[in-house]
Amino acid sequence: MxxxxxxxxxxxxxxxxxxxxxxxxxxxxxxxxxxxxxxxxxxxxxxxxxxxxxxxxxxxxxxxxxxxxxxxxxxxxxxxxxxxxxxxxxxxxxxxxxxxxxxxxxxxxxxxxxxxxxxxxxxxxxxxxxxxxxxxxxxxxxxxxxxxxxxxxxxxxxxxxxxxxxxxxxxxxxxxxxxxxxxxxxxxxxxGAEMPPVAQCDNALLPAWSPIRAEETELSNMFLIEAERGCSRGCTYCVMRRSTNGGMRIVPKERLLELIPEDARRVGLVGAAVSDHPKIVEVVRTLAERGCEVGLSSLRPDRLTDEFVGALRLAGYKTLTTAMDGTSERVRETLERRARPRHLQRAAELARQHGMNRLKLYLMVGVPGETDADVDECVSFVTELSRIVPVALGIAPFCPKRNTPLHGARFAGIDVVNKRLDRLRRGLRGRADVRATSARWAWVEAVLAAGGEAEGHAVLQAVHAGGSFRDYERAFEKIKRPEPPRRQSLPLLAAG
Missing domain, CATH: 3.40.50 (Rossmann fold)
Incomplete structure (x- = not known):
């Protein structure tokens, strides 16, 4: 340009x-x-x-x-x-x-x-x-x-x-x-490599809200505001789990509503656990009655009720999006997720009942301990849901992060992730739309998430070489670690 x-x-x-x-x-x-x-x-x-x-x-x-x-x-x-x-x-x-x-x-x-x-x-x-x-x-x-x-x-x-x-x-x-x-x-x-702890701002400063609404953005003309900050849950893969910065801090309903401009026609309620806000249904319904289209950054299936989904439909929702997280009930237990099959089945029923086009579920593959049997359970369960309402899966490979209980876990491996994805696609062909982020770039993310300054230098080398996946792979191979990063079952190593 x-x-x-x-x-x-x-x-x-x-x-x-x-x-x-x-x-x-x-x-x-x-x-x-x-x-x-x-x-x-x-x-x-x-x-x-x-x-x-x-x-x-x-x-x-x-x-x-x-x-x-x-x-x-x-x-x-x-x-x-x-x-x-x-x-x-x-x-x-x-x-x-x-x-x-x-x-x-x-x-x-x-x-x-x-x-x-x-x-x-x-x-x-x-x-x-x-x-x-x-x-x-x-x-x-x-x-x-x-x-x-x-x-x-x-x-x-x-x-x-x-x-x-x-x-x-x-x-x-x-x-x-x-x-x-x-x-x-x-x-x-x-x-050096000694990082100080993360800061927590005074709760009196909450919520964050966007001063600018812009047209040419991913969230076009949407007014963004925090409904809460942090999370009260203990999901083992999540950086924003309850042990981070004092857990969930809730913004009062009245404060939220007074900060949202009267002329805003699209409102995004932001937070790691927005659907856990005790007044979220009232907030969504009030905004819908103002004529607002409302989006929530996170919906937990165990929080979805007839009243809640009805409010979402009134606020413009055509797809009900929530998190399945793991491929099976056993895997979700290892992640300390509260979502149960009954919650997800109820979500499908509510989506149909309120005239939504489909149910979209986010989940991860390659979670530690996952097997083909867990993937097959996912196929069977999603097939059941698809008989209630059309289903779409948004899938990301599991990527361990620091400051979580699973930070030392292994990345499953590019080939393993791709085989699991192929198994899901074959099993759900004609029954659900399956879309996944790249296993290759998830591997790159996993290396960086566990890395140190050497990995930062590798990014520079990869960008200078053209920025392709192969450029990152070559750059990471040059790093001298006890066990260098591998495409197959990558061990996530401590930096330093």
Missing amino acids: SRSAMTTTIRRRLAGEIGRIDKQAPFRVALSYPSPYRAGMSSLGFLQIYKTIQAEPGMACERAFLPDDEGQGADGPPITYEGLRPISDFPVIALSVAYELELAGVVRLLELAGIPALREERSFRDPFVLAGGPLTFSNPLPLAVFADAIIMGEADTLAVEALRVLRDAPSREAALDALAALPHVFVPARH
Whole structure:
């Protein structure tokens, strides 16, 4: 995309935004997202930090994203939406990183801007790279080779505190020292691989909500707001389980409703366990009666009732989406899931009863201990559900994450995952729609989720080689570990 074409695209998108906070201030930050605009502007965390910076006296931010056609002819540096300036012009680039595979986007964003991707290759003349985001709840060590400092966990107020340090520090070295003294800020040049604990913001600051509604996004023109933060459940694979940051923190119904603009016609209720909110049915029905289309980021099958599904249908739901998680009842027990066959069967019945087009179920394959017999149980059970209502399966390979009880488990292996997927597809052909994310890229994610700085360097090598799966495989093979990463039954090793 040429500079003029990029500018035209940016101006068109700005014209379609509602709620943008235009502000001039002496200290300006490039708030950047290592994926394109459509994804970045659908991230509530990114928008929350935008709002927080814009509220700080003497400080402002300009948004930047990975170019839409990056890698397919982009011939200029990423420029900000507010000022049409290259991000290399700013003293600080603040990055929000959601998950492991976005590390490639970090490399591309910085290098397109003419900034060395590796922190050790940057000088005082280069922008300071401050990172945060959902990845920090799990394992940001591979990110540490690119970021000068990383805010761990909830950055609602900590981001601005760190930016004040960067604004006021007399030198880069002084800034690193001052940031390293802040609780929950990880400075690799000072801390090595010793990461501080994740931060928890004051509950009085909840909920996060999006100041901008944008048209050209994954969640077009949707007002996003937290119904709750965290989770009260103990699922063994989940980073946001009840032991993380004090479990589930609920936003009162009245507070939610007063923050949602009267002119919002699409509302997204966000959280790890939205359907566990004690007033969720009332919230959804109230919004539906306002004329809103409502989306929930998580629906648990054991919470679905006739009243709840009726409210969802009134709010525009045509597909009832919930989590099956494991292929069998035995596997779900190992994951400490509350979903039982009766809950999923009831979900199918409610979807049909309320005139929904289908039931969509999310689940994982390759969970530790899973066998072909578990997959066959899934085939039989989903076949039964398909007699009630059309069923679609959204499947992801199990990927162990740090800060969960299953962080030391093995990735099942690309071939194993693909064989299980083939078994599911054959068994459910003509009975259910089966779609799965790539087993190859799940393997890459698993290596990074267990990795350290060596894996971060491998990302850089892979991106420079072209960014294909084979490029990642070659880069990982060069890492000297007691047991190097393998495509077959990968052992997830401790970093360091």
